[in-house]
Amino acid sequence: MNKPQKSTMVTEDIEFILEAYGKDKRTAFASAFGMLKKKAYARVDGLIIHMEPKEVNVLEENEKTKAEKLFGYFRPRQIQDYYVKFQVIVIMKYIPL
Numbered sequence: 001m002n003k004p005q006k007s008t009m010v011t012e013d014i015e016f017i018l019e020a021y022g023k024d025k026r027t028a029f030a031s032a033f034g035m036l037k038k039k040a041y042a043r044v045d046g047l048i049i050h051m052e053p054k055e056v057n058v059l060e061e062n063e064k065t066k067a068e069k070l071f072g073y074f075r076p077r078q079i080q081d082y083y084v085k086f087q088v089i090v091i092m093k094y095i096p097l
Contacts, residue, residue, distance in 0.1 A: 059086055
């Protein structure tokens with residue numbers, strides 16, 4: 001008779017602090033979540049099977065708009081810069097190596 005096998009997959013909640021800049025709120029959040037995968041692989045020593053955000057808490061948001069003047073002939077154009085810093089708690093399922 002076969003012995004029951006023990007699973008090698010580990011499920012763990014891991015907290016990350018992410019921050020990014022963008023032209024607007026959407027690009028700032030997209031840029032920060034793009035860094036999440038890289039930070040997750042740096043933190044976990046193993047093969048990640050599944051990542052699922054459990055909580056997202058915004059710690060800091062800052063929107064800045066300034067006018068840029070070009071020469072004297074053109075109307076000033078508005079430049080918008082958005083900064084976001086937030087905490088993400090992610091449910092990670094991975095196989096330790």
